Amino acid sequence: xxxxxxxxxxxxxxxxxxxxxxxxxxxxxxxxxxxxxxxxxxxxxxxxxxxxxxxxxxxxxxxxxxxxxxxxxxxxxxxxxxxxxxxxxxxxxxxxxxxxxxxxxxxxxxxxxxxxxxxxxxxxxxxxxxxxxxxxxxxxxxxxxxxxxxxxxxxxxxxxxxxxxxxxxxxxxxxxxxxxxxxxxxxxxxxxxxxxxxxxxxxxxxxxxxxxxxxxxxxxxxxxxxxxxxxxxxxxxxxxxxxxxxxxxxxxxxxxxxxxxx
Numbered sequence: 001x002x003x004x005x006x007x008x009x010x011x012x013x014x015x016x017x018x019x020x021x022x023x024x025x026x027x028x029x030x031x032x033x034x035x036x037x038x039x040x041x042x043x044x045x046x047x048x049x050x051x052x053x054x055x056x057x058x059x060x061x062x063x064x065x066x067x068x069x070x071x072x073x074x075x076x077x078x079x080x081x082x083x084x085x086x087x088x089x090x091x092x093x094x095x096x097x098x099x100x101x102x103x104x105x106x107x108x109x110x111x112x113x114x115x116x117x118x119x120x121x122x123x124x125x126x127x128x129x130x131x132x133x134x135x136x137x138x139x140x141x142x143x144x145x146x147x148x149x150x151x152x153x154x155x156x157x158x159x160x161x162x163x164x165x166x167x168x169x170x171x172x173x174x175x176x177x178x179x180x181x182x183x184x185x186x187x188x189x190x191x192x193x194x195x196x197x198x199x200x201x202x203x204x205x206x207x208x209x210x211x212x213x214x215x216x217x218x219x220x221x222x223x224x225x226x227x228x229x230x231x232x233x234x235x236x237x238x239x240x241x242x243x244x245x246x247x248x249x250x251x252x253x254x255x256x257x258x259x260x261x262x
Contacts, residue, residue: 005032007057008039013050013202013261014195015043015100022058027066028113028145030080033087040094050202050261052095053194054121055105064112064135085144088113092120092146096217099210099261101201105194106130106172107187116145119154119180122213123201125194126172127187132180133169153220154179205243206261211235 005026007018017039019026026032043049056062070077095102104121112135118124126132136143143151143164151160155178162168163178175181185193201209211234219227238244243259250257 001035001038003035003039005029006035006039008042010046010049012199013048014198015039015046015049015052016198017052017054019054019056019062022056022060024066025060025063026056026058026114027063027069028084028088029066029069030084030087033084033091036091037087037094040091040098043100044094044098047261049098049100050204050206051198052098052100052102053105053198054102054117055191055194056107058108060108061106061110061130062112062114062117063109064114065139065141067139081144088145092117092149095120097210097214099206099213101206101209101213103194103198103201105190106132106181107190109133111135113145113147115180116143116147116150119150120146123182123197124180125190125197126175126181126184127190128172128184129187130172130175130184131169132172132175134164134167136167137165138167151180203259205241205247205259207241207243208238211238 005019005021007020009016019032021027021032043052070080073080101123102121104118104124106118106124106126107130108127109131110118111133115132115134118132136147147164151163155163159178163170170178170180172181172184176184215227215230215234218230222230242262246259247257
């Protein structure tokens, strides 16, 4: 697929995805959603991808919905919404179900769907000058991009409701205190810190990461006994991997294991 709204490359086990429409504020339009869906599928199908790093170019991380795009065809809006969110939902599902941990690096204002995408990532590093704006209800809209799936997971139901329904805007420090952001770093250090985290994760036991990610997705839906059984089955699968055997034997011998993602 020819990429026009994103940059994408894989090196050192890290799939680096950059939102790259800086002159438009990196909006979530049809092209971007289609490209992210394709990228997620490419990452999911590549065993060489052991971590995913998402960042953005320009003065914004993302302005979310491009309002100018959707004002020209009111009658066609429902179809447009279904097509764009359908592509985005495929991307979210594949990133969530894949083994590779996803890291978001937010350097500036992050609006609407951008904030929801950040919530969907496994880790989020934010520059100290970054900020997070709910935005949806400010233009009379409900949520997409997994906002109601992931914001409650990060924030809790009541805080998520307040953030979304009162259309709040949080500083990076507030977002970190609330649980949306993993860590706040100095602006100048963001890129290096995000890459260091991605490299750390890429050198880890990615099959085990995948099992943990899937277990965390089901923790609020399954009864206790079912979640415990899921854990047991996941552990039974993971002990058969080369990484698990390497980890067990090397740590038992008081050596640091080197994981290969298999």
